[in-house]
Amino acid sequence: MENAIKIFVIEDNATMREGLEQVLSHYGYSVKAFDRAEKALPEIATESPALLICDYKLPGMDGLTALAEIRQAHPLLEVIMITAFGSIDLAVTAMQNGAADFITKPFSADEIGIKIERLLQRIDERKKMNHLEAENVYLREQLDAPFQNGDIIGDSPVMREVFKTIEKVARTDSSVMIYGESGTGKELVARALHKNSHRRARPFIRVNCSALAEGVLESELFGHEKGSFTGALRRKLGRFELAHEGTIFLDEIGDISPAMQLRLLRVLQEKEFERVGGEETLRVDVRVVAATNHNLKEDVEAGGFREDLYYRLHIVPINMPPLRARLEDVPLLARHFLARIRVATRKPELTLQDNALAALQEYHWPGNVRELENVLERAAVLCESDAIGADDLPLLVKDRSAILTLNENQLDLNATLEQVEQALIERAMKLAHGVKAEAARKLGIKTTTLLYKLTKYGME
Numbered sequence: 001m002e003n004a005i006k007i008f009v010i011e012d013n014a015t016m017r018e019g020l021e022q023v024l025s026h027y028g029y030s031v032k033a034f035d036r037a038e039k040a041l042p043e044i045a046t047e048s049p050a051l052l053i054c055d056y057k058l059p060g061m062d063g064l065t066a067l068a069e070i071r072q073a074h075p076l077l078e079v080i081m082i083t084a085f086g087s088i089d090l091a092v093t094a095m096q097n098g099a100a101d102f103i104t105k106p107f108s109a110d111e112i113g114i115k116i117e118r119l120l121q122r123i124d125e126r127k128k129m130n131h132l133e134a135e136n137v138y139l140r141e142q143l144d145a146p147f148q149n150g151d152i153i154g155d156s157p158v159m160r161e162v163f164k165t166i167e168k169v170a171r172t173d174s175s176v177m178i179y180g181e182s183g184t185g186k187e188l189v190a191r192a193l194h195k196n197s198h199r200r201a202r203p204f205i206r207v208n209c210s211a212l213a214e215g216v217l218e219s220e221l222f223g224h225e226k227g228s229f230t231g232a233l234r235r236k237l238g239r240f241e242l243a244h245e246g247t248i249f250l251d252e253i254g255d256i257s258p259a260m261q262l263r264l265l266r267v268l269q270e271k272e273f274e275r276v277g278g279e280e281t282l283r284v285d286v287r288v289v290a291a292t293n294h295n296l297k298e299d300v301e302a303g304g305f306r307e308d309l310y311y312r313l314h315i316v317p318i319n320m321p322p323l324r325a326r327l328e329d330v331p332l333l334a335r336h337f338l339a340r341i342r343v344a345t346r347k348p349e350l351t352l353q354d355n356a357l358a359a360l361q362e363y364h365w366p367g368n369v370r371e372l373e374n375v376l377e378r379a380a381v382l383c384e385s386d387a388i389g390a391d392d393l394p395l396l397v398k399d400r401s402a403i404l405t406l407n408e409n410q411l412d413l414n415a416t417l418e419q420v421e422q423a424l425i426e427r428a429m430k431l432a433h434g435v436k437a438e439a440a441r442k443l444g445i446k447t448t449t450l451l452y453k454l455t456k457y458g459m460e
Ligand SMILES: Nc1ncnc2c1ncn2[C@@H]1O[C@H](COP(=O)(O)OP(=O)(O)OP(=O)(O)O)[C@@H](O)[C@H]1O
Pocket: 151, 152, 153, 154, 180, 181, 182, 183, 184, 185, 186, 187, 188, 189, 293, 333, 369, 370, 373
């Protein structure tokens, strides 16, 4: 076979190795198989294989080390890693370290055949762009696109980690899974990933998976053909098609049905699908970013979310910290929102008093950044002067009862109980309009006890 495409295989298990050789030759590739990475690496330069399939667990140099060496010495050579069933974490690591794809043992001849074909197609497309052009594109990207975290505000260590991850993965095509409570900025992150990617000039398409009923979601994502169901008056393109060469953002992915999970899995694996009621198989090039406020891993364990889909999406996880875990960012965020609010409310002189800022930094923000934004906006509207004070904040925020929510590092029992006690006393005193006997009654303690505690805490 003179012109056959050459593929290297590194696999120490003889049965597996011979099986692969047989399958790949059957597909018409020319195969060279090795039982150790050390033997294969020196031959890459002389034989220039089109791609390389490498087992993860090898005697001597392991698959991950081989991958690292290949990325260094032969950046254009693509690698498919073989991993054992159940060691998906390793597969994820391999993808993060530059493997083009992975396949889990045991696999069928078809599976590996399809993967190879698809990868070769990708390599081909890349080659079509001649060297000079490729270089230009690269330089242009480098020049006019310094990393921008867009509107994501934060300077705390946890947020800096988030920025670092975004910067690292934005230029890749790896799937990203964004975790975080409501209002932590998951959508902002998805947009930042797109803005900092080579896909930035192409569409960013968001789909709110939880807002749509199953049938609707399916035709939203994949489109439908005319007449495929009552009311399908004309062909409709799905969001996956619309996102071609861009990014699709699957928001609230934790809420999708088992049937949709299965359909999504196929798109992620094969990059192809059919419109609802359609025959034609469509291929798209989309980068997938997903978000959820669930603990997906727990959903997987409880059987509510497919494990294979989870691992497909979880290639790069980004965890958005709740605002209470980064209260040091509150002043920065407040300044950011205030600037916006000044314009919106036409109060150019609007500022925040110190006591208000202090209250904002003590609150536990169950609604996270979104809640902070809302609180400030409301206070700005209600505030009669140009300086928002603690009194302009909602009761919940200015009331120290926020202390009732413990932060993660809080462990000192006595100190914590005292804080709780103070918060409750403050709340009761407020409700009783300062009448101590009344406050004591609300608290269910004797007035003398309350007096003692007020003195003890210097709260009179
Ligand atoms: N770090 C941040 N800097 C500036 N604005 C932020 C930040 N995080 C969130 N916001 C703002 O808070 C609001 C909520 O953010 P976003 O929609 O991205 O949250 P989310 O995590 O997707 O929440 P949900 O799960 O409720 O959809 C938006 O108005 C967004 O602009």
